[in-house]
Amino acid sequence: MEHGLVPPSLHVVRPNDHIRFEESPFFLADRVMAWPRGEEPRRAAVSAFGMGGVNAHVIVEEPPAPVVRGVLAQDSHLLRVSAADEPTLRALAGAYAERVAGISGEELGDVAFTANAGRAGHRFRAVVRGADGREVAAGLREVATGGLPVSRRGGAAAPxxxxxxxxxxxxxxxxxxxYAAEPVFRAALDECxxxxxxxxxxxxxxxxxxxxxxxxxxxxxxxxxxxxxxxxxxxxxxxxxxxxxxxxxxxxxxxxxxxxxxxxxxxxxxxxxxxxxxxxxxxPGAGAMAVVHADAGTVSSALAGFAGVEIAAFNAPRVVTVTGPAGAVERFSRESGLRCRPLVVSHAFHSxxxxxxxxxxxxxxxxxxxxxxxxxxxxxxxxxxxxxxxxxxxxxxxxxxxxxxxxxxxxxxxxxxxxxxxxxxxxxxxxxxxxxxxxxxxxxxxxxxxxxxxxxxxxxxxxxxxxxxxxxxDLDWPALHQGKGRQTVTIPTYPFNRQRYWVSADPPGTTMNHTNEMRRPQRHG
Structure with a gap:
């Protein structure tokens, strides 16, 4: 399908004499043959008739040709790696790093879309961000080598x-x-x-x-x-x-x-x-405000000598904002003995x-x-x-x-x-x-x-x-890519963490009695 070629039938030199191919639309492919493109998409029926009644028949069709897309420009990309266990996740991150190194723009966006929205989410996860393939690959390599921690999802999400x-x-x-890159953001701002x-x-x-x-x-x-x-x-x-x-x-x-x-x-x-x-x-009135780095009690005591100045905000245990007429706030900042920083405002808000x-x-x-x-x-x-x-x-x-x-x-x-x-x-x-x-x-x-x-x-x-x-x-990954004109591309497959469980052969001379209990050969002196 991908290369437009018909593969040859295996182990066949010439057709059976009793098959009259010349009277049918069929022919034997005894070599690799070009598969010309016609008006219809390429389709093929693949049959496997095995000994012992194992039969399979699959019909495949080539995918639609890529269309010109209105892809939104992005200056940052997110790529999620997810697996059922940590070793597999780190192996997958390494494979992804090789895939994205050296790519950028539209292709990197398609890879991220395929990984984020096209692959299932598992318990172990890691997300990297980058402006281009080089930066994303660097983050993935940190995940692969253990330089970045891996998140493990379990139970209800924290508030x-x-x-x-x-x-x-x-x-x-x-x-x-x-506004330029996110359709949902743009739609909301346009609604406003x-x-x-x-x-x-x-x-x-x-x-x-x-x-x-x-x-x-x-x-x-x-x-x-x-x-x-x-x-x-x-x-x-x-x-x-x-x-x-x-x-x-x-x-x-x-x-x-x-x-x-x-x-x-x-x-x-x-x-x-x-x-x-x-x-x-x-x-009316020209007002001013200033941030004071002191606790509320200290500021309140200092305000006693400055008429018109009052507290506008209790922002932190040692960060208070004062407000009032411009001249009064300026005098407070100079004479109160407290560390003050003026704010650029047009009015004395909260006064x-x-x-x-x-x-x-x-x-x-x-x-x-x-x-x-x-x-x-x-x-x-x-x-x-x-x-x-x-x-x-x-x-x-x-x-x-x-x-x-x-x-x-x-x-x-x-x-x-x-x-x-x-x-x-x-x-x-x-x-x-x-x-x-x-x-x-x-x-x-x-x-x-x-x-x-x-x-x-x-x-x-x-x-x-x-x-x-x-x-x-976690995120709604398909929704994050919605409306951006992305398409699925080839990315590394899931690296299953295969383990071999092989039962070793019994030692020579081992016999089984009628109770199926294993007996080792006896040593005689």
Whole structure:
């Protein structure tokens, strides 16, 4: 089939004289013959008539010719190796390394697709990431030689937690790589763009990737951009099999967390984000904020001499953010004796300057259908768990604008679910280091989805590989490749770990008695 050749019949020099081939459409192939291609695909019937009644008849047909595919460009690839035991897995990793070394682009994507979606998943697994065949092969060789640990799946997967970043994580081009390479991400972002069209004077893709990215410095645009990217990230991760069992959000991020927890629908999330950002941006007065590296008690005592300055966020045991009028915050930073770092902001968020935004936002939320959370949801206002009453109270969402963010306490509450992995959902990691400092017990695996200094696929693929390699979780591998135009190609077969069990012959002179007991030959002196 592959080479277009008809093999000769074995051990035949000339046909039997009683077979009149010339009167039939059949002929004897006594040598290798060309198999011309016709209008129909090549088909062959293969028969085996063995002595003793062993008969087999198989009809085979050549596969369809490859078609021109609209393959999405990728700058990162994931390849999973899976086997029933560790030695076999390491042997398979070595074979895969030889297969991918020196290839890249479309061919590497097809190899990864075949291995990930076309081969069964077993108990032992390892996932490697790379930009090209050389990098993937290097990771596979580490697996083959024992340089990388192998994950063993067993029992229920550990809970997954999502943390949603707030304002300040945005930058021009955030999510551009995933928008180009991941169909689910792109579809989700396009859906957000359609729902936002009545509220924005610039299309969402232009705001994120086009000529309007300079507007991301403004609160009303920044908040919409961040939330839209977070929605697309959640949709894509969930399609790949990563779904949260618990959520928490920092300030703006608590709105997206509410959507991820099933509290409100996507259209309402985006509408409320537009309202929230517009109200906060329209508040008068020049404000400032600063990060203070000290515990809350020390900061609270130091604030006594600086009127108008208040705590905006309890981010970690020794990381507090202060907020207030620009002049007052600058004086606090100079004269308090504490180590302070100014934040680049336009307003004094979570301060008295935001009071004018509270009532209008509560009114906007009051007209929105809200439901009890479907997963555990930690509150960044109270620091405890959300209840059906708190999360559906419009007044709560007004408090979230004005009151300080109790993120450190919320993380301590989140710890109660026993998460095996915590994913930071947003354009750039801001919360992971803070959450680490607030986590008292054994740490989960910390994962980020996007990072300003790294390509989108490289960052999130690293997170997915780490998730499989270091936790009991797994991915929906066929879904991860869906819509990317991949096709199955030849890859190394499963190297069965064969073991020989041979019963040695009995020693000479051994006899069996009537009880089938073996007797050794007697030695006589």
């Amino acid at each position: 997954v937690a999502f943390m949603f970043t707030g304002q300040g994580s945005q930058y021009a081009g955030m999510g551009r790589g995933l 763009a359609g729902l936002l069209a009545p509220y924005l004077d610039v299309p969402l893709p232009d705001l994120l990737f086009g000529g309007a990215t300079d507007r991301l410095d403004r609160t009303r645009y920044a908040q919409v951009g961040i939330v839209s990217v977070q929605v697309a990230l959640v949709r894509w991760l969930e399609s790949a099999g990563v779904r949260p069992d618990a959520v928490v959000g920092h300030s703006l991020g608590e709105l997206t967390a509410a959507w991820a927890a099933g509290v409100l629908g996507l259209e309402d999330l985006l509408r409320l984000t537009v309202v929230r950002g517009g109200l906060m941006e329209s508040q 008295a300057a935001m009071q004018g935004a509270v009532a209008p936002f509560v009114e906007a939320v009051a007209g929105t259908p809200l439901s009890p959370p479907e997963v555990a949801f930690a509150s960044s206002v109270t620091g405890g768990w959300h209840t059906a009453e708190s999360v559906t109270d419009p007044g709560y969402w007004g408090r979230a604008i004005r009151e300080p963010v109790r993120f450190s306490q919320a993380v301590a509450t989140l710890e109660e679910v026993g998460a095996g992995s915590v994913w930071e959902i947003g354009p750039h990691p801001q919360l992971t280091s803070l959450a680490r400092a607030s986590w008292a017990g054994a740490h989960p695996v910390w994962l980020s989805t996007l990072r300003r200094e790294r390509t989108d696929q490289a960052e999130v693929h690293t997170a997915l590989a780490t998730y499989v390699n270091q936790t009991s979780g």
